[in-house]
Amino acid sequence: MLHLVVCMKQVPDSREIRIDPKTNTLVRQGVPAIVNYFDLHALEEALRVKDEHGARVTVISMGPPSAEKALRQCVSMGADEGILVSDRAFAGADTLATSYVLAMAIQKAEDEWGPVDIVFCGKQTLDGDTGQVGPGVACRLDIDQLTYVEKVESLDPVKREIIVHRHLEDGVERVKARLPVLITALAELNRPRRAGLPGVLRAARYQPIVWTTNDFPNMDRSKIGLRGSPTIVSKTWVPEPKQVNTEFIEGDDPAVTAQELLGRLYATDLPQKLGWA
Amino acid sequence: MAEKVPKRKPMVGLQPEGDVDWSSYRGVLVVVEQRSGQAKSVSWQLLGEARRLANRLDAPLMALVMGSRVSHLAQEAIHRGADRVFLCDSPELEHYRTRPYSRVCLHVIRTYKPEIVLMGATYTGRDLAGAIATHLPTGLTADSTMLDVDENRLLLASRPAFSEKMLATILCKQFKPQMATARAGVFEALPRDESRTGEIIPVPPQLKPEDIATEVLEFLETTGRVNLEDANVIVAGGRGLGGPAGFRLLRELADELGGVVGASRAAVDLGWIGHDHQVGQTGTTVRPKLYFAIGISGAVQHVVGMQNSSYIVAINKDPQAPIFKIANYGIVGDLFHIVPAITEAVRRRKAGAGEPRPTSAPQTV
Numbered sequence: 001m002l003h004l005v006v007c008m009k010q011v012p013d014s015r016e017i018r019i020d021p022k023t024n025t026l027v028r029q030g031v032p033a034i035v036n037y038f039d040l041h042a043l044e045e046a047l048r049v050k051d052e053h054g055a056r057v058t059v060i061s062m063g064p065p066s067a068e069k070a071l072r073q074c075v076s077m078g079a080d081e082g083i084l085v086s087d088r089a090f091a092g093a094d095t096l097a098t099s100y101v102l103a104m105a106i107q108k109a110e111d112e113w114g115p116v117d118i119v120f121c122g123k124q125t126l127d128g129d130t131g132q133v134g135p136g137v138a139c140r141l142d143i144d145q146l147t148y149v150e151k152v153e154s155l156d157p158v159k160r161e162i163i164v165h166r167h168l169e170d171g172v173e174r175v176k177a178r179l180p181v182l183i184t185a186l187a188e189l190n191r192p193r194r195a196g197l198p199g200v201l202r203a204a205r206y207q208p209i210v211w212t213t214n215d216f217p218n219m220d221r222s223k224i225g226l227r228g229s230p231t232i233v234s235k236t237w238v239p240e241p242k243q244v245n246t247e248f249i250e251g252d253d254p255a256v257t258a259q260e261l262l263g264r265l266y267a268t269d270l271p272q273k274l275g276w277a
Numbered sequence: 278m279a280e281k282v283p284k285r286k287p288m289v290g291l292q293p294e295g296d297v298d299w300s301s302y303r304g305v306l307v308v309v310e311q312r313s314g315q316a317k318s319v320s321w322q323l324l325g326e327a328r329r330l331a332n333r334l335d336a337p338l339m340a341l342v343m344g345s346r347v348s349h350l351a352q353e354a355i356h357r358g359a360d361r362v363f364l365c366d367s368p369e370l371e372h373y374r375t376r377p378y379s380r381v382c383l384h385v386i387r388t389y390k391p392e393i394v395l396m397g398a399t400y401t402g403r404d405l406a407g408a409i410a411t412h413l414p415t416g417l418t419a420d421s422t423m424l425d426v427d428e429n430r431l432l433l434a435s436r437p438a439f440s441e442k443m444l445a446t447i448l449c450k451q452f453k454p455q456m457a458t459a460r461a462g463v464f465e466a467l468p469r470d471e472s473r474t475g476e477i478i479p480v481p482p483q484l485k486p487e488d489i490a491t492e493v494l495e496f497l498e499t500t501g502r503v504n505l506e507d508a509n510v511i512v513a514g515g516r517g518l519g520g521p522a523g524f525r526l527l528r529e530l531a532d533e534l535g536g537v538v539g540a541s542r543a544a545v546d547l548g549w550i551g552h553d554h555q556v557g558q559t560g561t562t563v564r565p566k567l568y569f570a571i572g573i574s575g576a577v578q579h580v581v582g583m584q585n586s587s588y589i590v591a592i593n594k595d596p597q598a599p600i601f602k603i604a605n606y607g608i609v610g611d612l613f614h615i616v617p618a619i620t621e622a623v624r625r626r627k628a629g630a631g632e633p634r635p636t637s638a639p640q641t642v
Binding site for chain 2: 014015017018019026037094095096099126127129130131132133134135136138139140144145146147148163166167168169170171172173174175176177178187188229230231232233234235236237238239242244245246247248249250254255257258259261262264265268270273274
């Protein structure tokens with residue numbers, strides 16, 4: 001049976017994060033924690049493979065104890081197991097340290113449930129926004145990576161071949177790779193399912209497996225958490241709100257309004273930048 | 278049920294072994310991205326910015342060109358500011374694939390030891406940079422929009438954070454090279470200077486069979502699909518369009534302006550247009566020269582994805598819509614009348630039948 005791993009992160013719904021206008025700091029209070037948007041698409045694709053070919057789907061998340069809720073949501077959708085890799089020592093990890101811990105956890109999952117055939121990740125997280133963890137995990141596991149996938153065209157578990165469509169700025173690339181492989185998912189990949197009643201019932205009493213540093217005897221402490229993170233945030237600031245003096249174009253006749261707008265656009269540097277004659 | 282897992286080679290390590298002498302790392306390296314021998318414009322933009330950094334560091338500016346039949350790009354990189362170009366030209370590099378490109382990049386970085394490595398924050402650039410930074414290992418900052426160096430030769434890479442609500446400056450003090458990807462359209466390319474001279478150093482690919490196991494079957498160029506990332510003009514619509522038919526009006530305007538159609542998340546969620554048109558946090562972040570927000574109220578999740586457009590025109594029937602706060606030009610009214618009128622006005626102007634041009638306007642390119 002195929003073994004699929006989905007890497008998932010619980011993130012603050014950053015759409016809800018506001019800047020306190022007085023202190024210029026982030027207001028995180030009351031911001032809901034959600035399963036990272038793109039990870040839902042990663043999970044959905046794993047579940048589709050499970051539906052079609054039969055597979056074990058293991059969801060792995062590194063995060064605080066509260067991320068259990070996000071893992072339960074994944075189980076409610078159809079994941080077989082949810083693993084929370086959680087330890088204070090992991091705190092402060094950048095993408096390099098995160099990919100190390102996730103790769104260690106995936107190897108441990110292989111020890112428990114057999115070799116992994118496909119690792120699914122979201123293309124990036126809503127809070128970190130880097131898209132670097134997926135490639136980092138693939139690199140550490142020494143497997144091929146297929147990033148920004150918008151379609152899985154075919155999967156042959158016997159020949160161990162997968163063909164996917166990768167999204168690029170100027171087109172789509174059809175790529176064939178051999179399993180095992182790591183895929184990062186775009187939102188175009190699929191439409192995540194809603195949990196059915198059996199899933200919801202199972203999730204309600206499901207207790208995610210928790211792994212701490214003690215579960216990884218070979219883990220190199222210098223590679224995790226803050227210590228294992230080469231990048232540091234030296235400062236953050238709120239950019240001055242764009243000062244825009246909105247010029248309103250008024251009038252009852254759309255044709256006149258349109259002419260007026262064009263006149264103003266032509267008076268800027270746009271004609272030069274866009275090559276308008 | 279557990280099958281035995283074959284023992285893997287030890288994983289990539291973080292701590293530099295022993296006392297690493299980072300002082301031998303010098304200069305700035307820009308990885309040039311190309312397809313079919315055509316360089317991405319972000320590569321030349323990065324070379325322009327990297328030239329400034331290299332001058333401040335009093336260090337050479339290097340470029341790495343990889344691909345098949347791409348030697349002309351090595352010369353071009355010199356015209357665009359590079360002092361020294363590494364050229365790896367091999368049929369196996371025809372299409373970008375992570376492993377062979379990583380192999381070449383790692384070889385160049387380990388041999389020539391740049392202190393800073395920059396790439397475009399494109400799909401390919403992010404794919405490659407993530408792999409390389411893990412292999413080296415070193416710190417990598419994604420999606421930079423500001424780059425600088427300080428007196429200790431540290432790279433100050435600043436990037437938007439928390440849905441673009443904040444900016445964060447990221448440093449990598451312990452390791453070299455310091456790596457960053459940078460967004461397209463932020464930095465200025467240098468004017469092409471054919472009198473510039475530089476050195477071109479051929480690099481052998483030295484690939485292993487397992488490097489080329491992944492096969493690019495074909496590349497389907499965008500036709501009918503949107504390329505928001507590279508668009509100079511975006512005509513975007515939201516809930517105010519009232520349905521999929523409204524997007525036809527936008528497409529006509531976009532076609533006249535040589536632009537593409539974008540959409541807010543609301544319109545995409547309603548199924549009026551495909552997700553690949555979506556601008557905003559869970560869609561694409563854009564910075565075109567001209568952005569039309571039509572029937573879009575201006576939810577934060579949309580605004581963060583387009584607020585850095587050079588000029589924003591907002592058309593909405595609600596004068597209180599937040600989108601007007603960031604718009605350069607605002608029109609309050611019925612988009613179904615106004616948009617076709619703008620399309621028509623553009624058409625007439627292009628045909629030379631428009632009203633006399635305003636005298637203050639620059640008339641020529």
